[in-house]
Amino acid sequence: MFDELSARFEDAIKGLKGEAKISETNIDPALKQVRRALLEADVSLSVVKEFVEEIREKAIGTEVVRGVTPDQKFIQVVHDQLVQVMGGANAPLASGGESPTVVLMAGLQGAGKTTATAKLGLHLKEQGRKALMVAADVYRPAAIDQLETLGEQIGIEVFSLGADSKPEDIAAAGLREAREKGFDTLLVDTAGRLQIDDEMMNEMVRIRSAVQPNEVLLVVDSMIGQEAADLTRAFHEKVGITGAVLTKLDGDSRGGAALSIRKISGQPIKFIGTGEKVEALQPFHPERMASRILGMGDVLTLVEKAQKEVEIADAESMQKKLQDATFDFADFVKQMRLIKRMGSLGGLMKMIPGMNKIDDGMLKSGEEQLKRIEAMICSMTNDERSKPELLAAQPSRRRRVALGSGHSAADVDKVLADFQKMRGFMKQMSSGGGMPGMSGMPGMGGMPGMGGMPGMGGMPGMGAPGLGGANRGGGHAPQKRQRPIKKKKGFGDL
Helix, strand or coil, X not given: CCHHHHHHHHHHHHCCCCCCCCCHHHHHHHHHHHHHHHHHCCCCHHHHHHHHHHHHHHHCCCCCCCCCXXXXXXXXXXXXXXXXXXXXXXCCCCCCCCCCEEEEEEECCCCCHHHHHHHHHHHHHHCCCCEEEEECCCCCCCHHHHHHHHHHHHCCCEECCCCCCCHHHHHHHHHHHHHHHCCCEEEEECCCCCCCCHHHHHHHHHHHXXXXXXXXXXXXXXXXXXXXXXXXXHHHHHCCCCEEEXXXXXXXXXXXXXXXXXHHHCCCEEEEECCCCCCCEEECCHHHHHHHHCCCCCHHHHHHHHHHHCCHHHHHHHHHHHHHCCCCHHHHHHHXXXXXXXXXXXXXXXXXXXXXXXXXXXXXXXXXXXXXXXXXXXXXXXXXXHCHHHHHHCHHHHHHHHHHHCXXXXXXXXXXXXXXXXXXHHHHHHXXXXXXXXXXXXXXXXXXXXXXXXXXXXXXXXXXXXCCCCCCCCCCCCCCCCCCCCCCCCHHHC
């Protein structure tokens, strides 16, 4: 998401490089690129016009302080304006005080409303809140079953009266249930339609009257583009939304909905869905999204993801294993699976400033290599995982692992050799020695490194701390003599 938009913004900024100051003459080509970028991202035309004019007013005539070039100043102006358009700051859910906080989920069919309801329920559970989900979609086949299945999966109770009751009666009964059993939050999953119609809106009004919600969240599919503006306007005028949940941001969406919703309705985006898994929901932070659009990364979200998945005790234990060179294949698999829980490798890499330039094909190749390595490790016995030297000493063991994983003995030899070199490298680094030449993860042919992943003490196997070797051929880079360096802190050490 936003890759094309980011590239267009970069083109706009290039035109200002080398200029002495921002003027009427040199800003026009940059603004044309910005306008084109936003239109191609399916941002509403009215929003584009206003956005571009506000950038022009704020950029022209601004003082460029010493050490700051006009293109850098332009980036700052665009960043600040993006943040403002998307809401300025994170907007948390409203509170119902002593009564349960009632959240009404609205939207068109296919936007991911039921899944978003479950994702929000899990998010609140992780914050220590006790939520009750209400299945009030009586029209879509299996909608009630879907919510009940999701509820069972995440350990959240679901209230339902079946498909023969009126949605407003189900919502009202669910609210009574929440009050009687001491739930602090009620999430009402309502029915969607294939298009906006009066019947749908009138039903939403009746449900709203029945439960008097603290929040009405419009669930919007980020891939619908400029239609997001019309959808937002229609729901806000008839029902009165208080915020939005933007779904499917991990897909091939152009991102225009994120820039249109706030401007059209005046209401903030409160959450974004970043994947199909029920854990893939994040609070929406306009300043972080603006940084990602402009290719600046999103380190704060990356750190939060890691803190959510990594226990401090586990991180300290892993750090000690790295320093003592006792890190084994079982630890390696554990780290790989930890990354999978945090999201795709490509998505994580692009949150790191400067890493958005990495070729998607290279990232995909790296993910495939990780799968191959995991298959080899899963074919090892417990003793072989904990004692890699057993594999090194007995070729028959390596042949058995190769057959079991569907790879060649040479592939296993390569992974084992790279793993042993990586362990020696980490021990040398921890003792303050020089940095031996290494090309990246075992078997990954120089995948750019991800040194210092949060809480993982440098993420073994993901290359040297910093940006690992760029050799894509699979071999190691020639060793060079370097001065001894001090151990660098990863995000987990901050």
